[in-house]
Amino acid sequence: MIDTLPPGATARVADGRASIILDVTGLTAAEADAREAAARAAALASGVSEVRVARTSQRAQKRLIAIASGKGGVGKSTLSANLAVALTRRGRRAGLVDADIYGPSQPRLFAVEDQKPAARDSRMIPVMTPAGVPILSMGMLVPQDQAIAWRGPMVANALGQMIDGHWDGVDPILLDLPPGTGDVQLTMVQKYRPAGAVIVSTPQDLALIDARRAIDLFNKAGVPIVGLVENMAGYACPHCGEVSDPFGSGGAEAAARELGIDFLGRVPLSIAVRLASDAGTPPAAGNGEGAAAFDAVAGRLDAWLAAHGG
Numbered sequence: 546m547i548d549t550l551p552p553g554a555t556a557r558v559a560d561g562r563a564s565i566i567l568d569v570t571g572l573t574a575a576e577a578d579a580r581e582a583a584a585r586a587a588a589l590a591s592g593v594s595e596v597r598v599a600r601t602s603q604r605a606q607k608r609l610i611a612i613a614s615g616k617g618g619v620g621k622s623t624l625s626a627n628l629a630v631a632l633t634r635r636g637r638r639a640g641l642v643d644a645d646i647y648g649p650s651q652p653r654l655f656a657v658e659d660q661k662p663a664a665r666d667s668r669m670i671p672v673m674t675p676a677g678v679p680i681l682s683m684g685m686l687v688p689q690d691q692a693i694a695w696r697g698p699m700v701a702n703a704l705g706q707m708i709d710g711h712w713d714g715v716d717p718i719l720l721d722l723p724p725g726t727g728d729v730q731l732t733m734v735q736k737y738r739p740a741g742a743v744i745v746s747t748p749q750d751l752a753l754i755d756a757r758r759a760i761d762l763f764n765k766a767g768v769p770i771v772g773l774v775e776n777m778a779g780y781a782c783p784h785c786g787e788v789s790d791p792f793g794s795g796g797a798e799a800a801a802r803e804l805g806i807d808f809l810g811r812v813p814l815s816i817a818v819r820l821a822s823d824a825g826t827p828p829a830a831g832n833g834e835g836a837a838a839f840d841a842v843a844g845r846l847d848a849w850l851a852a853h854g855g
């Protein structure tokens with residue numbers, strides 16, 4: 546019995562020998578080496594005389610990037626949609642799965658509310674949006690007012706169907722998770738093992754405490770954190786464009802530093818962003834307000850993806 550194995554490792558001990566299987570999905574070479582070293586050390590500390598480690602990676606299949614927040618209403622769906630658009634503009638074939646059972650808003654954000662996915666070989670074909678991002682959403686599978694009453698197994702089943710859809714050549718698939726850090730989120734994360742997670746927060750201290758919970762959830766599941774995005778960070782005046790900071794600035798950046806995770810950027814609170822989102826035209830698809838901020842965050846995510854498998 547080995548007590549302190551790192552995340553992603555499972556071990557079998559027989560005749561004083563430990564055989565460890567190590568899942569290195571989404572890790573850099575250095576991170577995978579560090580995990581292997583930790584697994585070896587844990588095995589040796591338990592008293593075995595020999596350790597064998599075999600690495601596995603599910604990366605060949607699909608690369609999911611979870612977009613998560615500790616609480617609702619911080620702009621997780623808005624960020625997911627605009628990151629997918631900005632990554633597409635940068636030349637990646639990004640897609641999006643909307644797993645937000647409490648408020649599946651992606652069909653509205655992408656102006657495809659009246660569309661239902663077709664199926665081929667009993668698998669769903671993602672709906673192509675005018676912004677060029679293929680999406681599947683809980684909102685396409687069930688009337689919005691019913692989704693919240695779904696039981697856990699129904700949610701897991703629907704999510705599995707969306708992730709198993711025809712995503713041929715799409716990479717990465719952003720996963721817009723339901724807000725919060727409860728069992729639903731933990732089950733989704735454990736079952737579908739995203740390659741990385743982006744945490745969204747607003748500048749208020751309270752929201753950052755929630756963001757810490759979201760970070761804990763991914764740490765527990767052994768999913769690497771890509772970094773923290775601060776949304777509604779400062780108010781962009783619709784008249785002069787000047788950004789003021791009613792909640793102060795730099796809080797999220799300092800919190801990220803303290804937590805040892807990267808800071809991916811700030812997106813200001815802007816009426817233009819809300820109006821464009823409500824109209825189903827993601828601001829990242831244009832050149833107006835908000836586009837540059839979303840693109841800057843997408844650039845950092847793009848670099849992370851490049852460093853973690855291309």
Ligand SMILES: Nc1ncnc2c1ncn2[C@@H]1O[C@H](COP(=O)(O)OP(=O)(O)OP(=O)(O)O)[C@@H](O)[C@H]1O
Nearest residue numbers: 617618619620621622623648813814815818819822
């Ligand atoms: N940077 C921003 N500037 C202005 N409005 C924004 C910004 N980000 C999000 N919003 C608006 O805030 C509201 C909540 O955003 P959104 O639905 O993306 O949040 P969420 O975290 O996904 O919420 P939920 O808890 O419903 O999942 C929406 O009306 C959205 O248009």
